[in-house]
Amino acid sequence: MTGTAPLFELSGVHKSFGGVRALRGASLTLGAPGDVHALLGSNGCGKSTLLAVATGRLRPDRGELRIEGRPVVFGGPWDAIRYGIATVTQETTLAPDLTVAENILMGRLPRTGPRRIDWKAARASVATLLGELELDLSPDAVVRKLRPDQQQMVEIARALSARARILILDEATSALTDDEVSAVFSMVRATRRLGTATVFVSHRMDEIYELAEQVTILRDGQTISCRPVPGTPRSALVADMTGLPPAGRETAAGRTAPEGEPRLVIAGLSVGDEVAGAHLTVRPGEIVGLTGLSRSGAHRLLEAVYGAARADAGTVTLDGADLTNRGIKAAIAAGIGLVPADRKQHGLLLHMSIAHNLAMAATSAKARWRRPDPGGERDLVGRARDAGWRR
Numbered sequence: 366m367t368g369t370a371p372l373f374e375l376s377g378v379h380k381s382f383g384g385v386r387a388l389r390g391a392s393l394t395l396g397a398p399g400d401v402h403a404l405l406g407s408n409g410c411g412k413s414t415l416l417a418v419a420t421g422r423l424r425p426d427r428g429e430l431r432i433e434g435r436p437v438v439f440g441g442p443w444d445a446i447r448y449g450i451a452t453v454t455q456e457t458t459l460a461p462d463l464t465v466a467e468n469i470l471m472g473r474l475p476r477t478g479p480r481r482i483d484w485k486a487a488r489a490s491v492a493t494l495l496g497e498l499e500l501d502l503s504p505d506a507v508v509r510k511l512r513p514d515q516q517q518m519v520e521i522a523r524a525l526s527a528r529a530r531i532l533i534l535d536e537a538t539s540a541l542t543d544d545e546v547s548a549v550f551s552m553v554r555a556t557r558r559l560g561t562a563t564v565f566v567s568h569r570m571d572e573i574y575e576l577a578e579q580v581t582i583l584r585d586g587q588t589i590s591c592r593p594v595p596g597t598p599r600s601a602l603v604a605d606m607t608g609l610p611p612a613g614r615e616t617a618a619g620r621t622a623p624e625g626e627p628r629l630v631i632a633g634l635s636v637g638d639e640v641a642g643a644h645l646t647v648r649p650g651e652i653v654g655l656t657g658l659s660r661s662g663a664h665r666l667l668e669a670v671y672g673a674a675r676a677d678a679g680t681v682t683l684d685g686a687d688l689t690n691r692g693i694k695a696a697i698a699a700g701i702g703l704v705p706a707d708r709k710q711h712g713l714l715l716h717m718s719i720a721h722n723l724a725m726a727a728t729s730a731k732a733r734w735r736r737p738d739p740g741g742e743r744d745l746v747g748r749a750r751d752a753g754w755r756r
Contacts, residue, residue: 370431370433370434371395371397371431371433372397372398372400372433372530372562373394373431373432374393374394374395374431374432375391375393375394375415375428375429376392376394376428376429377390377391377392377427378391378392378425378427379425379426379427380414380426387411388414388428388587389586390428390586391411391428392581393419393581394591395562396579397562398530398562399558399560399561400579401557401562401565401577401579402562402564402581403565403567403577403581404416404564404566404581405567405583405602405606406582406583406584407607410583410586411586412566413535415583416533416564419533419564420439420442420450420452421440421441421450424439432448448530449527449528449529449530450531450533451527451529451532452524452532453521453524453532453535453537454536455536455538456709457519459520460508461507461509462507462508463507463508464504464505465495465503465504465505465506466487466488466504466505467487468523469491469526470490470491471523473526488504490526491504491522494525495522497555498521498522498552498555498556499552500552502518502519512545513540513541514541514546515548517537517538517541517545517549518549520537521549525561529561530560530561531562531563531564532556532562532564533563533564533566534565534566534567535566536567537549539567539569540707542661542663546572553565570599573602574594577594578593578594579591579593579594580593580594580597580602582602582606584605584606589605592605623648623651624648625648627648628647628684629645629646629682630645631646631666631680632680633679634666634676634679634680635676635677635678635679636662636669637665637677639662639665643662645666664705664706667703668703668705669681670688670696670703671701671703672692672696673693676689683699683700683701684699686699688701719746720746723745723746723749724741724742724745
């Protein structure tokens with residue numbers, strides 16, 4: 366090991382799953398403690414596979430991992446944790462009915478005896494850590510009552526409490542609003558002062574330019590470039606991700622607005638104390654962005670369109686048919702689908718197969734009682750694959 370060796374380095378990593386080559390000599394380097402390095406690429410480019418190798422969840426077919434210049438082989442995730450590598454994803458792994466202190470010190474609570482936990486020491490330890498990270502949270506707060514960004518902060522604090530030297534944020538901000546993201550970024554900057562390096566994965570360009578100093582771009586399982594973020598135009602990053610020259614891509618300014626009568630019309634919609642008199646129209650082929658600060662009501666508005674929340678006033682119509690308060694079954698039958706903000710809790714049944722999850726929405730609008738249809742489920746999975754979905 367030399368004094369100039371990178372803190373963490375993956376090089377020449379190959380990984381195949383059957384006949385699918387997920388990684389083809391990919392690489393990723395973290396130079397020094399405190400660095401924030403973005404990992405960028407389109408869906409399916411190999412980011413998740415590369416991070417799985419970095420955290421010991423997958424063994425590469427070929428390639429080398431070095432930490433401070435020393436070759437290392439991970440036998441599993443615990444080896445990565447032992448070397449100080451921790452991961453936070455968009456789906457929290459917290460115990461919602463436990464406190465902040467209990468979650469942060471889970472499995473490592475201090476004891477005064479074989480069967481007695483030293484709660485005073487636990488609270489003091491967590492309070493010190495929260496202070497170092499500039500987090501205004503109580504160690505005794507129940508996690509379920511925290512906002513999504515605060516829960517992500519508890520996840521990060523838990524990783525750092527185990528002396529993480531490298532923090533991997535794998536799309537940890539994808540379900541957060543702008544103000545919630547800003548709060549998480551403030552915490553990441555605090556971790557930099559503690560010497561923790563960060564690998565940051567996001568599809569939002571604004572976040573990359575706000576937080577990262579370097580960016581590695583993957584495409585088709587290969588590392589295409591590693592660039593400094595300051596001074597690099599966004600068009601260059603997008604060109605690396607897509608393989609298309611900047612001049613060959615369509616821009617928003619060059620698009621024409623869709624024509625025709627609106628298909629979806631939301632008029633004067635009010636839902637509890639979160640949405641008041643909302644109006645929205647969507648035409649055929651149109652993509653409409655819906656955004657707002659935390660607790661702005663954007664999520665509740667979509668739930669009302671999908672029939673998952675009851676409107677107090679206003680209407681929701683699709684192709685002239687009134688769907689107001691007709692429920693989820695009517696919305697699905699009309700062709701409306703919803704991907705909720707918390708996919709793990711509200712969008713999937715994790716104990717069931719992919720085929721069952723795909724079939725559930727497709728059949729719920731057709732019959733009151735659903736009978737298993739293995740052939741139909743296989744057909745759904747096949748159509749999903751044909752549409753470009755891969756697993």
